[in-house]
Amino acid sequence: MKVYEFNVKTKLPDKLRPLEQIAHNLWYSWNWEARELFRMINMELWEQCEHNPVWVLSKLTDKDFRRLVGDPVFMNVMDNVHERLNEYKMLPKWFDLAHGGKREEGMQIAYFSAEYGIHESVKLYSGGLGVLSGDHCKSASDIGIPFIAVGLLYRNGYFHQYLNSDGWQQQSIPYNDFHRMPVTPVKDANGNEIYVQVRIAESDVNVKVWKLEIGVITLYLLDTDLTTNIPQHRSITAQLYGGDSDMRLKQEIILGIAGVRALKAMGFRPTVYHLNEGHPSFAALERIRLCVEEGMNLRTAAEVVKKSTLFTTHTPVPAGFDVFSFDQIKKYLGPIFEPSGFNINQIMGFGRENPFNESESFAMAIAGIRLSTFRNGVSALHGEVSRQMFKNLWSNALDNYVPIGHVTNGVHLPTFIAESFKMIYTRYLSEAWYYKPYDFDVWNDVEKIPDNAFFDAKRKQRERLVIFARERLKKQVMKRGGTASEIAKADDVLNSDTLTIGFARRFATYKRGYLLFMDEERLAKILNNPERPVQIIIAGKAHPKDDGGKEIIKKIFHICRKPEFRDKIVFVEDYDIEVARHLAHGVDIWLNTPLRPMEASGTSGMKIAANGGLNLSILDGWWAEGYNGETGWAIGAGEEYDKQDYQDFVESMELYDKLENEIIPLFYNRDKVGIPREWTHMMKQAVKVCAAFFNTSRMVMEYTDKYYVQLHELYKDISFNGFEGASKYLEWKENVISGWDSVEIAESGVQADSIEMGGYVTFEAKIRSPKIDNESLAVYAVVEFDGESGVLKNPKFIALELAEKNGDISTYKAHFRIDNAGKMKVGFAAVPFHKYLKNIFELNLVMWAK
Structure with a gap:
């Protein structure tokens, strides 16, 4: 029919x-x-x-x-x-006040991500990465940077979760009806809808471009579910992270390659590209291909792309990155790139740790790193982990100077702060908290909020959370075919005056959702103390293919049904942005138990802190920066054990100890008017410290000042006069690489009458460099105090200035004031210098004094 x-x-x-x-x-x-x-x-x-x-x-x-x-x-x-x-x-916004001239210069940031979590009604996300991308867009709008975003318009959202009567996770796939979403097709000046085309394997794929307005910025979304495409191509944008490795590769071709083509078709000419995770790394390859088609050679094109690209990694382990085989790259990227003169080995080289190792596969993260000038992790600790992970790409760099920095994540405060807290903040902090959440001075006024008003606001939010959890529990019981008595009992679970712990995240095994339940007898005593009761609300999904995560959920489900826990623990199904908001608003304690250092950042705990909640967490991700003794509690001191079973035991016991001996007594220690003064003090500290720093306005401003503006200026410089700057830089680079073996530190030393704190020393190094001129060299004294003898781990680089030149020998000196006592270690290093190099080890060339 x-x-x-x-x-x-x-x-x-x-x-x-x-x-x-x-x-x-x-x-x-x-x-x-x-x-x-x-x-x-x-x-x-x-x-x-x-x-x-x-x-x-x-x-x-x-x-x-x-x-x-x-x-x-x-x-x-x-x-x-x-x-x-x-x-x-x-409204005038931060960017135009801080960087007014950049917009007129044509500065434009293009941000690529595989998922965007903006609101529960727009199902284009699976979890934390997507919510971070959505918050990034919101704050880009709030501070007014010239910003456009690119993603995929999925026909089906990430799965809905429900549990069967045995507690085993079931999945249903939500259908995205685009006509019920706030998306509209993009049209050209003549009113025609914009499409681009990408060849995948043996046939072309048509891609429709849609747009989604987010404040003053636009998110452009790519759609292959078109009648003009064959069925297997229509399904490319069918579902986020759906299908096998080939499907993932196709999705990433559409995101990266079709994304760049879409921007070009719409007339955009970004000066900065931000690749959020490895998924969009093909965007850099496509930009190289376009440069080559316009007459540039491959090496110059790669430099042009690199000098305008930022790559952000969110993954703390190599296994988390997408990797594709030679055959996959040849099959799917060959038809796109070979007509432009590329061969597959050149393409593979961009994605290999060793470009000439033919046994290596193509890693999207390696491609993103190789084709970017700036790279960053998403917390200070994750920056360290990332430098360790990728240090083989810069084998001559000191570990802490591997060219990967960090920008610690944040959350979009207006999205995740409860209305009751917004009103209190506005009353006592003015609307400055909303318009300038990055201003630390604004948050100091949290101290002005009366304790009773602040604690009462939290009590009201806890009450709303309890009502929400009961309603969700009723629906869950009804869906599983529960009896009338079971449905009625849902009205008796939880209590709005009870200390409430929240735990919600993706149920990957490394997040250890089981840690709280390792001693059920002890936990039952904690929860059922008649004078100081405690309750727990849990939410989270396991990946459909992660049976280990599903087993943890099943175990928790059955624990919830035991008589001693039935009224005290609730598992809320189908964790999404709506559930996250309710939890962030209402819980008193946010529990986080990842296996350090497996959590790159995490942002859920930041949302809780902005609502006066306190964190109880492993010192991993952002909490290693957010914990100061007054913002919450730490589990452990950052230890990493060889045996996980032992680590689980130690940390679970400490978790119970902290609850019994510190957290619960502090919450229930009330004064005559019923206010826990010490607890309320910690609530205020959590807001003052965490909300002030861990917000996406601060985060995006940091990206702007640290990376975006520098990349824009770099691109503007290299592209001047037909990319003359890029050609000259490449010529310089090739000269330095070919002549580097001739560089030698002939002599070096430290001169001083006496070496003591407050005194001065002179660092001196004589450099022989017959093939590289002085302007292309930087010479440093590398200084570190204390630490392991003979080893430089986290030193300061003191620049030496050219003092004398005599033939091939140049003498460099610097006077240095000693401000520390203790063991002073000094080394000497020469490295290439060029204004386009943003890290001293970028070229992996360094000559150390011997």
Whole structure:
């Protein structure tokens, strides 16, 4: 039977047109008044439509329109919200105040990510990476940087989770109806929809370009589910992280290669490319191909791309990166690149640790690293881990100077702070917390908030969380076919005045969701203390192929059903942004138990801290920076054990000890008016310390100052006069590499009458360099105090200045004041110098004094 399908658009009356603009801008996801506006239309419909404003509007009838137009309260709220949106767009923002001239110079940042978690109504994310990308976009809008984002428009969202009667995770796949989403097709100047094409294997794939507005920035989304494509190509954007390795490779071709082509088709000419994780690394290869097609040689093209690219890694272990075989690259990338003169070995070289090792596969992370000037991890600890992981790419660099930095992640505060806390912050901190969350001085005024007001706000949020958890539990029991008595019992679980612990994350085994349950008898005593009770709310999904993670969930499910835990522990199914918000708002303690250093950053605990919650966590990821003794509690002191069973035992016992002896007594130690003063002090410290730093406004500003502006200026310089700068740099680089073996530190030493604190020494080095001129060299005294003898681990590099030149020998000197006592170790090093080199070890060339 043939079925005709048509999409009937909602046609709003002119007076209600502002609703359409509000619904199609994800600004509503962090604006409470905007979401309340759509709740006012019909609360039941709002829930039915999964908090999706576009879907709500599509359900309205002419009768509804007449009702709304005739409601002066609604119309007034709508006008106010619409005005707020327009004011937000026009408001002067940080970037133009700090870097006013860059926009006029054509600065444009293109950000690529495989997933975006912006709001629960837009299912284009699976977890933390996606939420981080979404928060990055929101803060890019808030601070006004010239920013566009690129991703994939998945026909099916990441799976919904539910548990069967045995507690085993089941999955259902949500369908994304694009006409119910705030996305619109991108059109050219003539009103025609924009498509690009990519050849995959033996046939072409057509890709449609959509857009999603997020405040003042735009996210462009790529879609292959088109009738003009063959079925296997339509399925490329079917599901996030779906399918096998070949499907992952195809998705990443569309993200990277079609993404670059889409930007070009729309007329964008970014000066900075930010590759978020390895998934979009093919974007760099496509940019090289385009440069080659325009007449550039391959080596110059690779340098041009490198000098305008930032690569961010979120993964702490090599196994977490996508890796593809020679045959896969030949099959899928060969037809794209070979017509431009590339051979497969050249392509493979970009993705190998050793470009000439034919047994190596192509690693997306290695490609991203090789084709970028700046690379970063997502916390200070993760930066260290990443430098260790990739140090073989810079075998001559000191470990702490491997060219990988870090920018610690944050969260978008307006999205994740509860409305009750927003009102308190606005009252005592002014709206500066909203407009300048990166200003530490603003957050110092948290101390002005009365303890009773602050603690009461948390109590109210805990009460809302309990109500939410009960409602979700009822639905879960009903879905599993539970009895009427089981459904009724859901109203008796949890208590709004009880200390509440939250644990929610992806149930990968390294996150150790089982740690809290290793001694059930001890845990039961803790939870069921009649004078000082404790309750736990748990949420999280296991990857569909991770049976180990599913087993942990199943174990917790059965523990929840035991009589001693039934009213005290609730597992909330289908963890998503909505569940995360409720937990962030209401829990008192956020528990995090990863196996250090397996968590690159983590951001869930940051959301809790911004809502006055306290963290109880392994010193991993961001918490290694956020913990100061007053913001929460640490489990362990950063130890890493050889035997995991022993580590699990030690850390689980410490977890119970901290709860019994410190956390629970502190929460229930109340004064005469019922306020736990010491606990409230720690709540304020968590906000003052963590919210002030661990927010995405600070994070994106750091990316801008540290990387984006530098890359823009670098690209502007190398591209001047037909990329003359790039050609000259490549000529310089080849000369330095060919002549480096001739560099020698002939003499070096430390001169001083006496070496003591407060005194001065002179560092001197004589460099023989017959083939490389002085302008191309930097000479350093490498100084470190204390530490292991004969080893330089984290030294300072003191630049020496050219003092004398005599033939091939150049003398470099520097005077240095000794500010420390103890063992002073000094080495001498010569490295290449060029204004385009952003790290002294970038070229992996260094000559040490012997």
